[in-house]
Each structure stands twice: as C-alpha cells, then as structure tokens.
Amino acid sequence: MSWRRLATYGPFLALLVACLFFSTQSSRFLTLDNFSLISQQVMVVGVLAIGQTLVILTAGIDLSCGMLMALGSVLMTLLAGQAGMPPALAILLGVGATTVAGLLNGLLVTRIKLPPFIVTLGTMNIAFALTQIVSRSQSVTDVPPLLTALGSTVTLFGTRIAFGTVAMMAMYAVAWWLLRETAGGRHVYAVGNNREAARLAGINTDRVLVIVYTVAGALYGVASLLAVARTGVGDPQAGQTENLDTVTAVVLGGTSLFGGRGVVLGSLIGALIVGVFRNGLTLMGVSSVYQILVTGILVILAVATDQWSRRGA
C-alpha cells in the first residue's frame, strides 16, 4: 500500500481495528447502545472539528473553537434561562455571537494579515474572559427544554439515538458534499494548497478565508447548543481542551496540517477513534490515561504518514 493510500484509508482502518480489538475484550462493546453512547460523547468535538477542518484545509488553525463554544453555550443559557428570552431567540443569539467571532477571526487574518495562530490565540483568550465575566464563573442551570432538545433520544431498532448525533452526521454530510461538489469547496482546497497560485487563478482568496472562518464560527455555535444539550447546563469551564481535541481529530482523520489536503469525513473518524478508545478502555477496566497515550502515538503516526505521502507524491 502506498503512503498516499495509507493516509486516506489509515484512519478508517485504525478505527476498524480498534473496534475489532475492543469487541474481543468486552461483550458490552459491540452493541448499538454503546455506539450510540460513543457518538453522543464525540458529538461536540465532532461538530467543532468540521469548523477546524475547514480552517486547516486553508492551511490555518483555529485555537478559539473551544472557548467560543463555551461562550456560546453560556450566552444562550443565560439569555433563555435567567433573562427569560424566548429559547429559540436565545439560541440564535448564541450562534450569532460565535459567528461574529468567526467573522472577526477571518477579517483579522485577511485584512491585517496576521497569522491565524496568533489571531485565534487572541480571540480564544477574549472568549474565555467574556465567558467568565458574563457567567460570573458560575454554571448556568435551569435551562429551558428547547436548549436540551438535541440531547433527547429517539428509539430506532431498540436503540436510543440522540438527535444531536443525527444533527452531527447531517452536518458532516453537507460539509462533505459542499467541499467535494461545489466550486466554493474546491476554492477552499486551492487556497490551502497555494494561496498565491489560487489568487493568480482568479480566486478571491480573502473572501474564501473570511467565509471559512465565519462558517467555522457558526459551527462552533451549533456545538455550543450540543454541549448544552449533552450536559444540561451552560458550563463556563467547558471548552478548555477542545481546541487541541479538534486538531487531534482532524489530524487523526488524515487531513494535512499544511493545508489543501484531506477529507472532512476523516475528522469524524478521528473524533470517533478517540471516543472508541476512551469507551473501550473503560469497558476493559483500563485507566483512561492510556487513551491519551494511544491518541498521542496515533497523532504522530498520522502526521508522519502525511509527510511520507507528500514525499512520495
């Protein structure tokens, strides 16, 4: 198998092998209920990772995603719960806030030509501080039912499936189609491959970048709603590790950190790999620290495979 093909199919194989391994180790692993549980545990990182994939495809990186998610969830729960705003409006305002933050990221990257790492490091800290200020560092409870609706389940084939999981799958499907089948999607790849060449080819690269960061911001807003749905509270301490968790998912999914190469569905697989190890090791009675160990090893492998595939190509 060439490195190139390994880079494409490796993530899926790794997930498959992990699943096979855990199903030999615990009779409780290979059940629909357990897979439903794993998918609920990865849905927040999974949706954040769609935005992160878009940014990384343009050869950028977004460190602000987790903190924006926390900000969005605290805003929507505060507005709906304590300020008594109609829940639907509160959700829209929460998503709107993260979208505006994404737009701000995009404008700073393109207009002032700052590196994405620095821009999003800044917005990450701003989002963290705003979250603590508006929530006074307290979890927001008394959340209206509409905000947790995505956490409720529908029973299919005797398995409880969360609406949030379905929503995540749908967003992946849409993102995959847009990136693959539309001109805009191909522009994202072109900008990531070689921004100057893309510009010379007539692509408005700044516009592509602003749209990518803004769409990513909107996706972080949806992730905030999923986070509220999952835990039932607006949690100001949330989001502290999600920025790197999403980068992990994207890299494990085979998307190149150098931009221009990768498939968005890979990021879902990357998120699932992490979730499957966390769940499977617990079922085996092994400390979840080993999940972090295995994740670290797999990340290095994934990046190395990407490097080798570039050399071969």
Added chain:
Amino acid sequence: MHLSLAPLSRCLSSGRRRSVRRAIRFLIGVTSLSAVACTRADDQQPIIGLVTKTETNPFFVKMKEGAEQAATAQAVRLLVGAGRSDGDNAGQAAAIENQVAAGAKVILISPSDAKAIVPTISRLRRDGVLVIALDSPTDPLNATDGFFGTDNFKAGVLIGAYAKARLGATAPKVVTIDLIPGHPTGAQRHNGFLKGLGLPSNERESNENAAPPEVVCMGDSVGDQAKAQTVMENCLLSAPGVNVVYAINEPSAAGAYNALVKAGRDKDVFIVTVDGGCRGVADVAAGHFAATAQQYPVRMAELGVQAAIEFLRSGKKPEGFIDTGVALVSDKKLDGVESLSVAEGTARCWGAK
C-alpha cells in the same frame, strides 16, 4: 496495566484479508501494547466506578489506592476514571457514562463542577444507578444518594480558632486566598475560618465568601500555587498590615509562603490552611505554615466502597452527609486548642512523604 493487539491476529485468522493483516501489523508495531488473550474482561464480579477530579493530584491518588484496597478486600471490581483537569466536567460525564456502560451499578465521584455534573448524575440515577459524592458535594447536595467527605466548615473553624489563639490580643488583619466564586467547599472553609477567628461570617449553607472589615484582601487561586503567589504578592502591596493568611489548600499556602519570603514578611505573618497532605504537614513542621486541617481521602474511599457493597447486597442506600473526619495539625500546641502533633499528622498524611 497491559493490553494487547497481538492476540487479535489469532482471533481474526479465519477471515484473512491482506489489508486487515497489514493494518493490524501496522498498529501492533507502533502502539507496542502487550499481552492479554482473546478472553473477555467481563465477569460475574459486581462493578463499582470511581471518578476523581484528576489522575495526578496526590489527594485523589491516595483516594484511588484506598478504594482499590477496599474493593480487592471485598471482591468487587473497581473501574477508575478522571477528568483531564480540575473543572473538566465533560470528561467526568463521559467517564461515568462509560463505567455504567461497562456494568457499574454504583458510581463514586468527586465532582469537578458541583452544578454542571448534576444532569448527567440525575439521568443515571433514574436508570437505577447509585451515585455517591466523595470529597466534594454536588449542588444541590441531594442530587447524589450521599456525600462522604470532610466537614469543610468545621475544618475552617479549627484553623480559625487556632489563628485566634495564636494572635492573642492582636487585632486580626486577614488575607484570604480562596478557591473560585460560588464554590461550596471554598465558601465553607472561608466562612468557617472567619467564624473560628471570632469574626462576623456566613452560615455553613452559604456559597458566598463573607467579607468583614478585618479581611483586608481577598483573591482566588483556583487551588493553584502560582496563582496563589500572585494573589499574595498583590495583597502585600494593597494591604501591608496583614498578620494572618488563610489559604484554601496547601498548594495555595505554599504560593502565599513564597510571596511572604520574597517580601521578607514570613516571620511576622503566619499562614493557616486545609488539606493535611504529607508535603503540607512537612511545611507545618518546617514552620512555613502555622497549622493545617487534615482530611482523610482513604476514609472517604473506604466508606464509599462499603456503602456501595451494602447497596449491591441489600439495596440499602446511604443518606445525606457522612463526615469522614478532620483534625488540626500544628507545629506548637496552644492553650485551649486541641491539635495533632506534626508526627501524628505525618503518620496519617497522604501523598509522597
């Protein structure tokens, strides 16, 4: 702990696909995990889950050891998990869900976030899982089937009374280095300390830190040494008249002590704190801290496992708050204040000695 992919190739040998074999070899080579056959880990032993705040804090390491010993003695299987950092609610939620998926009927948990974990716990309790909080309560307290921990208000009263006796006739000028706003544990220790010191304070049910005029400076450390040092440095600038420091835990106390030493104030200001870890007791012995209130994580774990086994055998649930004890440890005995000596405190401490 070891786990292995090697036996998997045997398990799969019937369906020999070249690509699958390659992928397996690929993973075996890189993850280098070793030795367990195609056996299933599930067996007939009852399962208990323990979820601590972090894997690394010596307090929780000791708690985990205590739980493991109690579980082995009682022939139950213990699953352990933790959040990735203090405050990681999503990590704790995933850990307890996975433990219940693994078959745990009882969960022992030290909640990182008293409120945020409640919906997850409520969902599991509706499905018949017994949930006991260890060390830190949930908010509200009755979101779990019981809370086994230190009486934090009493811990505060003990060090407050000690500080009062040590100050004697001198009027207290207090710096408090607190946890985070609104946290029950932080507020109970803070308010207990002020009450023990004889100052106006809030009652034990309050989650707000009292601030009488004798408290000349307050700041939050989140229990972190570096942050506590910064708080203390700033307080020394804004309130140089300070004569007693209360710190939420021993790492915070260590940070405060560093600040005092750097400012040359360590001889005329003394520190009282809560925890009773071996490092903290050693700091008391060295005269860095005047006193600490010692808590007992092993006792929390033992009582938690016992209650879990009682529930598994008879269905009987524990009720409300169970005090796992707290004792004052100080470098010198003061009249009218009962305390353990440093030697006694060291014998009962947790963490590396």
